[in-house]
Every structure is written in C-alpha cells, then in structure tokens.
Amino acid sequence: MKPNAVPAALALCLLLLAVATASLPARAQDAAATAVLAEQVRSLALKSSQPAAGLRVEVEAGALDPRLKLAPCQQIEPYLPTGFKPWGRTRVGLRCLQGEKKWNVYLPITVRVYGRALVAASALPAGTVLTAADLREAEIDLAADPAAALTDPQEAIGRSLLRMVSAGEDLRQNLLRARQWFAAGETVQLVAVGPGFSVQSEGQAITPGLDGSPVRVRTESGRIVTGLPVGERRVELRL
Template identity: 50%
Template sequence: MNSSRPVRPVSSLPWFQALLAWLTWLLLCVVAALSSGAQAQGLPVQTHAQLQATLQQWLAARDADTATAQGMADAQKWQNPQDASPQVEVIMGELDPRLKLAPCSRIKPYLPRGANLWGRSRVGLRCEEGARWNVFWPVTVKVWAPALVVARTVPAGTVLEATDLTVARVDLAGGGSPAQRDLTEVVGRTLVRTLTQGAEVREADLKVRRWFSAGEPVRLIVKGSGFQAAASGTALGHGDEGRCARVRMDTGRILCAQPVGDGLAELTL
C-alpha cells in the first residue's frame, strides 16, 4: 500500500524564510547608505580655499623668521648685508580635489615630526574645534641667497681656483647637499663631477678633504659643557672630513673624533 506524504511549498521552509529575511535586511541597508550619501553631498564642507588661506598666513610668519635668522648669519660673511638678505619663496602644492572635509571652527597648522620648511616638505592642518580631521598640505620652500657658482664649465677632477668661481643667487634649499658660500672653503678642493657654467657648487660636488692620514700625529680638542681641553695622540685611520677618525691618545685610550683641520680633530662630550 503506497502512502503519499504531503509536499510543503518551498516558501514555507524555515531556512528559506531566514534567507528571505536576511536579503530584505541587506537591501534596506544598501538603500539607507545610498540615501545618506546623497544627503551628505548637500552638507557644507571646509573648502580648500579656506585651508589655503589659513596655511598662507601661517607660512608668512614663519618665512619672516627664517629670512631674518639667515640674513643675520649671512651679514657676517658678506661686505654688504643687503646682498646677503635671503628671499624665501613658498610654492604650495594641492590637496586631492576629491577630499571632502567637514567644517571646522579652529584649524591649527603645524610641522609634522621630522619635517622642515626647507625644500620639498609638507605642513599639517588639524581641526581642533568641530570636526575631527587631519590633512597634510605639500609645499616647496626655496631660499634664494648668494652662493658660489662656476664661472665656466669645469670638468670633474679639476682642482678649483678662485678664477673658476663667481657669486650668484641660488636656491640654498634646492639640493640634498649644502651650497658652498665661503670661497676659502672651496679653493683647492677637487670636483667629483662636471659642473656646467652657472651651476652652484655644493658639498657633494667636492672631494672629501683628508685632514690627516693613519699614523700621523693628531691634536685633539675635547669640548664639553663649560670646558675645553687639548690633548695629543696618533691617528689609527685616515682623518676624512665628516667621518669619525679613531685616535689613540698618549695615555693609550682610543677615541673617535671628527677631523676639522690639518692634523686637528674635535670631540664633543
């Protein structure tokens, strides 16, 4: 005897009802998100022009401080202080135009840790009253001041003479190496690469000076807080400018000091 079992509709099964409920909830979430996004587009935003005005005002005060400090240092090296006065030029980049920021009642510009207003850099802008956001505005800072340039094209390997050099205003912040401004620090140095006429002379363009060689006597100046002392020793390695040189003192102690002149090294405690 065959018995037939009633067939339940698919829509009445528990798992199907749960799936249908979940799909309905998901659809409602998508609609709500699209609706809130459309409404958000109508909200007021902090315009980039407002941010730029705040940043420009902040940079103007910093530029004045930079120019004053640099000008006072330059006046000691140049006969006419007016010739040494640097000109600071700030070129502002742009934020991503797609960036939308909520309105802010108080915006604070600041320098991020490790950043300087020199060459390619960036300035932070943080909202401190109202919305909570923080952005970084790219800037390029140029500092125009007199420095040494070559008067003609000078090939690599040339030992520079005074006649090879002249003075022109250059961007001190434009290279990864300091521009040379003291004639006495350049004459007699050897170029490591060819410089075309008018190119500024930077520290990286010059062969490192060797102030003493291994085995030669060295006079060591030891500096500390409120004191300075002199001692003598023997170089255990070559004394190249900008590199630590090991010096054995007459007492037998070995120290690492910075070569600063012919047979001279300094150690700051």
Template identity: 45%
Template sequence: MKAVVVLAMGWVVGSHAQASLLPQWRADLQRLTEDAVRAAVPAPAQSSVEVGEPDSRLRLAPCAQVQAFVPPGQSLWGRSRVGLRCLQGAVRWSITVPVHVRVLAEAWAATQPLPAGATLGLEHVVRRRVELTAEVSPALAQAEPPVGRVLARPIEAGDAVRQHHLRQRQWFAAGAPVQLRLAGAGFSIRTEGQALTPGWEGQTVRVKLESGRTVLGQAVGPHEVELPW
C-alpha cells in the first residue's frame, strides 16, 4: 500500500518546536492511509484507521511545505507507520507517525479449541467476521472451507484460521512432471516441464522445460506451477 500526498501548509513560527500534528496534517495522513487501505482490500471488507502522535521528544524546525509518505518497507496492515518530511524550510526533517489499521471481513474461524496435528473437519470451522489485521499471517477467506488441512499449531475457539496454523502441503516431488501456466490480460498459456526442486505450497520451484531451459515459478496445486507475469 503505497501513496504520497503533498501538504502545503505552514509550521509554527519561531525556533524549533515540539513535534505535534496540526489538524490538517492529521486529516491528510488519515486520508492517505484510508485511500491506500481501500485500494488493497476487497470491497466487502470494513476498514478503520487510527493516526497516533509522533515522539514527543522530537523538536522540529519551521517548515512551509510538508509531504506525507509511506516509508519504504512499511505495509499499512495492523500497527504500522507513515511519514512526514519537510520539503521547504531552513532545516529539512523527516519523522514517522504510528498508525493502526484494522480490516474486518468474513473468513474461516475455529468453532472449538484444537491441538496441533488435528485434521480440520467441517464441524471445526465456521464463517464469521474477523479482524484480518490482528496478525501478519493471512486469514483463510476463500469460499471453500479448509477441510482436510492439518494444524501445525494449536488454535483457540473463535480465532481466525490463518496460514501459519496449517501445515505446508507438498504439491509434488523433485523430478515430477508439472503443468506450467502463464496468465495475463486476455490470454493464458500452458506448457509442461519437469520439477527440479520439490513443490511446496506457495514456494518458488525450479522447472526444466522441454527445450532444456530452466524457469522459476510458484507451486500452486498438485503438479501445478504458476509463472510470474
């Protein structure tokens, strides 16, 4: 979630002042984050953004033009940070401000406490609204219930079933024949190859084509590899 907006407004007059968000700055940071979140989550999801305060120990020089930005490497998911930097002033400064992003949507949740090693049945999961951003690991939001999946760690009743709860599946072994697919806007290409490395769910795999060329793709299903576009 990346976005940039320029805020053209003055800073307090005088010498270095304690960092504090002006109302206009807070409103623009709020808008910046909300727009980025809405662009990244599905329409049925509900999201909210809470903008915090910068470190009270900071002292900032006067600035006539400030830019809000998302720092490199920051994902606006859960507890994160956005930035403010001075573009026009005697002293150029840059600070970050905490934000808390919450996204609520329907996903699969456990109906009862389950231990690691348990195999999920239909009676173990239910669709309910959960906070997707409560953890970094993605919640399982697909339409099909995760029946037959084995838990890699215990889960409590009511908790969202997340990727890190499940044992990783091996879709195929090294040396196995695989189907490769490449899909883009208005086209889809399929070909065959031989896996040179094991195909673990969601992991990169090396595949040798009939021509002898080696390509990298992602293991996405039984004997299925998706090539990057």
C-alpha cells in the first residue's frame, strides 16, 4: 500500500488537531482561539473519516526548540509546509497571524497510520523465495517506512528477499527482488493497448523483463519498441 493510499485530507486534519492542542509557551497561546481551531479541525476530520475505513491514524507532536522566544499571539495558524506530507516523521508550520509581532516556527510531528498488511510468518534468510506459508496478515504502521507495504499475497509470492527478515516484520517493496518475467533474447508476446482496442503480436526481448521496469523489444518487422512486462513473456505497449 502506498503512502498516498491514505486520504491526505484525513491525515492532515488529524495532524492539525494534534498541533492545535500542542504545548506552546503560554505567552504565545490563546486558549479560546486554540479551542475554536481544534473544533474546526475535528469537524473536518469527521467529514473525512469515511474514505479511511479500516485505517487508524495517530499523531504525536514533538516539542518546539526551547531556545525560541515567541511574542504573545492571539491567533496561531498551523499549516503543512510545501513539500511535506502528513506521513511518518515530518513537521508542520505554526505562524502567528494576530499579535504584537508576527512569527513562524516549525514543529516536528510523527504521523502513524495503522492498517492491515503482510508480515513474515517466521524469520526468513536473505534469498528466500516467498510462498504463501511465509506470509501472514497483521496490523502495522504503514507510515513507518517510505517504501510501500505489501497487502496482496500475489505481490510477494514467488519473489525473493534481498535481506534477512525477522518474524512479524512487515514486508515492503524494497525488501523484495523485482520479479523477472523473461530473459533477454526470449520470444515475448506484445500486446498493444489503445482506447477500445488491443492488438497482439510477437517480438524478441532485447533486455530482461523485470517487474515494474521498461523493457525493449524488437518486433517481427525489426522495429524496436519499449513496453512494460506484465506477465510470463508478456509485454504491454500503451498507445
């Protein structure tokens, strides 16, 4: 499951709720304004909760740098800085909109998103070719690692481990060797797919067919095309 599988609106809403109630120096915090902001965020979180059925989100706010000397502020606005996502270890911005002196600071936070995914049923050495018996499902923190967690057994079965994993460790894309559907030189089936049609032909693979990586194929007419391996000796061309 990829990070963006969790509705960003829900994660951001819960994140802002935690930030809105995070500890700030008393001189920089207005209780009434914080309560209003927290209620607004709660409402947004409730409206956004339906798409996230089955997922549990927790937000842990860190601490501001104790060396900061912030001026009194009557209205503090939390926001997500450009380029940052409400996923795993990240940070939010806090800016003073109404006060004697405007200020802008960053607060470290950790967003944990719990959901069902595949884990190792037992300790497995590097090089193990996974079978159904090696897998079980458990609740994990999907946001604990940038790599996508595996949720479908078919994504893992038949692939080998790049390193040893311990029992109960979650299985992610970066732990598995890419599946090779065919070798260079093999005859492959080309499937050209366009709006409302598909055309099949044969060709010879110039490069190995690794899952998720483009492959070059020489057609029967001698033309070289690039497509994506999608199965055993099968390449798809998007037109």
